[in-house]
Amino acid sequence: MAIQKQLIAVLQLLLIALVFDIANGKGLELGFYRYTCPRVEAIVRKTTANYIHRAPSLAAGLLRMHFHDCFVRGCDGSVLLNSTANNQAEKEGIPNLTLRGFQVVDAAKTALEAACPGVVSCADILALVARDAIYQIKGPFWPVPLGRRDGRVSIANEALTSLPSPFANITQLKANFASKGLNTKDLVVLSGGHTVGVSHCPVIVNRLYNFTGKGDTDPSLDPKFIPQLKSICSPTDTTSVLAMDRTPRSFDEDYYTVVLRKRGLFQSDAALLNDKQTSAYVKLQSKSFGYTFFNDFSKSMVKMGKIGVLTGSAGEIRRTCALVN
Template identity: 55%
Template sequence: MRKNAGFNGLILCFLLPLLSCSRADLKLGFYYQSCPNAEKIVFDYVEKHIPHAPTLAAPLLRMHFHDCFGCDGSVLINSTVKNRAEKAAVPNLTLRGFDFIDEIKGLVEEECPGVVSCADILALTARDAVAVIGGPYWNVPTGRRDGLISNMVEALNNIPAPTFNLSTLQKSFASKGLDAHDLVLLSGAHTIGIGHCQFFSNRLYNFTGKLDEDPSLDPLYAANLKKYKCKTPTDTTIVEMDPGSFRTFDLGYYKLLLKRRGIFQSDAALTTTGATKAKIEQLVYGLLEVFFNEFGRSMEKLGRVEVKTGEEGEIRRHCAVVN
């Protein structure tokens, strides 16, 4: 699969809207001359370490997603006395894997100082981590530059919240050039994801302010969550989004949605209209390979959102600090 990446990437550029491939100077093998071993260094590190920590694949993928509501590595920057960075935004407080990215960046810097961006390293690492645990593999055109600004409020305003309904989700995605099809496909990453009780406990304990449950959530599943996981409204326990196969990139998440067992309101929202629900049903009753291919295409599209290229931004020497 890897050796055909260049050819497949060219095909994708013809299949995707013209804007997606012409809006930025991203290309497969961008570092072929300037740092020919860059992608191999990333993959080798991921292949060595992720099998010993397979649950890290989901956080790395989530980090890439949060960064890609403007793919410029800004989610990696630390806060300072004068600036509260994206890491300080509520959606990013539960992100992890920053040390993993820093380790890879250090190895790449040893090979080619000041050449490969943190934004590209994050995009490549997320893809490789998913592939190593048996998930889909997608093309990652490179050439991103690192942003100079990381702002907590901007992240809070841009990253879709787990409380969003379908209309709000679609508007959020559309603002980044992503459609309802991408929304359904990218949500499939939740098959290896986890959630924290505090982000959906209102659905269990106080949905409308009357100490009631969300009627769109399967009552048996809600009872199970309250008994074993989210035992109080303020519980911070971790819950697998695809219980039983949360370490396997499969169709389990979509099957749970059809059973009304998505833990976030944003998950349940995907079944509230005919179009998005029909797409979920198509995936559930289709081949896993089809899901992998479609997920990969949406991930490549996501990876092009508001990238910086050419002379924009910089190539950060340390991912957590602007040069």
């Protein structure tokens, strides 16, 4: 009788754990397609390499796209959907107007549909493409558990409300990441993704020309850096680009050195110096030559890739990434 009660108790705990996992979007696993599409990672890796070899700058865009997907409705591929006559999709949201690399995801999807039709989700493809693109430019490699399914809903305004703003302060950033199940270390580590890529003048002109509405500059910017930025960005410039750090095509720890020198482009970059934990990490990486950065980034990317995922029978497996079935 006692053994039966113990077995019942164990089964109840397992059931509770299962319900908890489902409610929190778990259910991803390494080797998810081992029987249904065993070459999935090789196919995505080859497709991604073909594009990054020709245009290495796409790596930053694909990493950003994965981040933007996961922070809006979870990692469900909703950022890939096109708008319809009745709905403006996430692509049309202001933070997503400069996203690049959709063609890489589409090409990988086409190759996978030829090899194993109707099996691999666009959400999984985006997660793999982002990882493989960064690895192609000599960045870290991280395991990508698979099994995501594609969402059917994509709303432009949600990109504006769900994504962390480049104008955010540290309190807002920590709250935004916490709402996605990510902690303060994840915040400062994933901010390191700004080590690759470029941004555009509109995100910094306010810091340069009218920070408090009095024609002043942001005091958190290095005064010696301001003339250089002004030489690139006029108050009305919407097209010129700025490198995020001094090595925008290399995935390295230089971003943290730039932030420590008060030369981070975004207010959200500068905000990392306004918290004890994030500031300590910035200082560590700026002096350690990235000793732990790759490993930390890999761990945080795995966590980010699990945000709000659809698994099991939820969502769908899209035939075309830009369209619901």
